[in-house]
Amino acid sequence: MAAVDLATHPGHLARRLQQAHWLLWNTMVSEEITSPQFAVLNALVAQPGLDQRTVGERVGLDRSTIAEVITRLSRRGLLDKVRDPQDGRRSLLRPTEEGTRVHRKLTVRTARMNQVFLAPLSAEEQGLFFDLVQRVADAAEGLRNPAEPAAR
Amino acid sequence: MAAVDLATHPGHLARRLQQAHWLLWNTMVSEEITSPQFAVLNALVAQPGLDQRTVGERVGLDRSTIAEVITRLSRRGLLDKVRDPQDGRRSLLRPTEEGTRVHRKLTVRTARMNQVFLAPLSAEEQGLFFDLVQRVADAAEGLRNPAEPAAR
DNA sequence: TCGAATTAGTCAGGGCACTGAGTATTTCGG
DNA sequence: CCGAAATACTCAGTGCCCTGACTAATTCGA
Numbered sequence: 001m002a003a004v005d006l007a008t009h010p011g012h013l014a015r016r017l018q019q020a021h022w023l024l025w026n027t028m029v030s031e032e033i034t035s036p037q038f039a040v041l042n043a044l045v046a047q048p049g050l051d052q053r054t055v056g057e058r059v060g061l062d063r064s065t066i067a068e069v070i071t072r073l074s075r076r077g078l079l080d081k082v083r084d085p086q087d088g089r090r091s092l093l094r095p096t097e098e099g100t101r102v103h104r105k106l107t108v109r110t111a112r113m114n115q116v117f118l119a120p121l122s123a124e125e126q127g128l129f130f131d132l133v134q135r136v137a138d139a140a141e142g143l144r145n146p147a148e149p150a151a152r
Numbered sequence: 153m154a155a156v157d158l159a160t161h162p163g164h165l166a167r168r169l170q171q172a173h174w175l176l177w178n179t180m181v182s183e184e185i186t187s188p189q190f191a192v193l194n195a196l197v198a199q200p201g202l203d204q205r206t207v208g209e210r211v212g213l214d215r216s217t218i219a220e221v222i223t224r225l226s227r228r229g230l231l232d233k234v235r236d237p238q239d240g241r242r243s244l245l246r247p248t249e250e251g252t253r254v255h256r257k258l259t260v261r262t263a264r265m266n267q268v269f270l271a272p273l274s275a276e277e278q279g280l281f282f283d284l285v286q287r288v289a290d291a292a293e294g295l296r297n298p299a300e301p302a303a304r
Numbered sequence: 305t306c307g308a309a310t311t312a313g314t315c316a317g318g319g320c321a322c323t324g325a326g327t328a329t330t331t332c333g334g
Numbered sequence: 335c336c337g338a339a340a341t342a343c344t345c346a347g348t349g350c351c352c353t354g355a356c357t358a359a360t361t362c363g364a
Contacts, residue, residue, distance in 0.1 A: 003198030004259055006211065010269055011173040011187050013285050016212050018170050019351080020292030021163040026352085027295075035163050036320065046155030053342060059158065060168050063343070065321050072319080089329050089342040107156055117162055120291040125284060132273060132281045133165050139272040140172030143179075171321075178322085188350065205312060215313070217351050224349080241312040241359045 010136070021117060028113040029106055032076075036061065038110065040069055041095060041103045044079060048094035051084065055093060078102055162288070173269060180265040181258055184228075188213065190262065192221055193247060193255045196231060200246035203236065207245060230254055 006012045025035050033041075039059040044050060050058075056066035070093065073079045078099035084090035095103065118126050158164045177187050185193075191211040196202060202210075208218030222245065225231045230251035236242035247255065270278050 002256060002259065003194050004262075006191055006194065007286070009262070010266060010281070011177060012191060013282065013289065014166065014170045014173050015187070016289045016293070017285055018166045019212065020289045021166050024292050024295065025163060034319070035167070039158055039164060042155050042158065060171065062322060067344070087330070104154060107154065110156070110161070114162060117288065117292060120287045121284060128280060129162070129284045129288070130165065132277055132284065133169055134159070135272045136269065136281070137165065137168045137172045140176050140269060141168070143176065186349070214352060219313070239360070243313075
C-alpha cells in the first residue's frame with residue numbers, strides 16, 4: 001500500500017549498477033583479481049613506493065579495507081610491503097614483476113569490458129554518464145568533510 | 153607508466169557512487185536499517201506473504217544474501233517468517249506492525265535523502281541519470297541469462 | 305506410482321566496506 | 335628535551351555480495 005517504487009531510488013540503482021559491473025568483471029576480466037585489487041595495483045604501477053594510506057585515498061578505500069586488499073595482493077605475490085626506514089609508521093608498497101605483468105594483462109581485458117559495459121549507450125550518452133555519475137558521487141563525498149571551516 | 157586513469161572506468165565510478173550513497177543513507181536515514189534491508193521491507197509492505205526467493209528477485213539480491221538480510225530483519229522483530237503449509241520448501245514473509253511502522257518512518261527520510269543525493273543535478277539531468285544508469289544496469293544483467301535460446 | 309528433475313533454502317568460504325578502539329611511531333610545543 | 339598530539343596501521347565487529355555444495359520438499363514423466 002504505502003510502498004515506494006525502488007526504481008525511483010538512485011541508491012538502489014547504484015547498487016544494481018555495481019552488481020552488474022561485478023558480474024561483467026568476473027566473466028570478462030578475472031575471477032581471481034577483483035576490481036578494487038586492480039585499482040590498487042594500478043595506483044602502484046603508476047607510482048611505486050606509495051604508503052598504504054595514500055593508496056587507499058587514491059582508489060577510494062578506507063584504512064581497514066585497503067589493509068585487507070593489500071594483504072590479499074601480497075599473499076598472491078603481486079606486491080611487496082616493507083616498513084619505511086625513514087618513518088616506522090608507514091608501509092611502503094610496490095608491485096612485484098608478477099604484479100606488473102598481471103596489471104598489464106588485465107588492463108587490456110578491462111578496456112574490452114568497459115566497452116561492453118557501456119555499449120548500450122551512444123558516445124554522447126557515455127560522456128554524459130560519466131559526467132552525471134561523477135558529479136553526484138563527488139558532491140556526496142564532499143558532504144563528508146564539512147568543507148574547510150569557513151573562518152580562518 | 154602503463155597505468156590507466158580510473159576516472160575513465162565506469163566500474164570504479166559505480167563503486168564510488170554506491171559508497172557515496174551509503175554514506176548519505178547512514179547519516180540521513182538510519183544507522184540501524186540499511187538500504188537493502190529497507191528494500192526488502194518495502195517489497196513486503198507492498199505484498200505481504202511473499203517467499204524469500206521472490207523477494208530477493210524483486211530487490212536484486214541472490215539467495216544467500218537475501219537469507220542473511222531476512223535473518224537480521226527478523227532478529228530485529230521487523231518481519232515474521234513462517235513455513236508455507238502448502239509448500240514446505242518455502243518461507244513466507246510478512247512485516248510485523250513494528251516493521252510497517254519503521255518502513256513508514258524511513259520512507260519519509262529516504263525521500264529527503266534522495267533529494268540531497270541528486271541535488272547536484274538539474275531536473276532534466278536527474279531524469280537522464282536514471283535513464284542512463286538503468287539502461288547500463290539492465291543490459292549487463294541481461295547478459296547473465298543468455299537470452300532465450302534462439303531456436304527453441 | 306515411483307524415481308529423476310526441479311525448486312527453496314541453508315551453509316561454508318572468499319571478498320568488499322565501514323566504525324571504533326587500540327598500538328606504535330613521529331612530530332611539535334613549551 | 336620531554337610529554338601531548340598527530341599519524342599510520344592493526345584488530346574486532348557488523349553487514350553486504352557472490353559461488354558452489356548440500357538438504358529437504360515438490361513436481362513431473364515414463
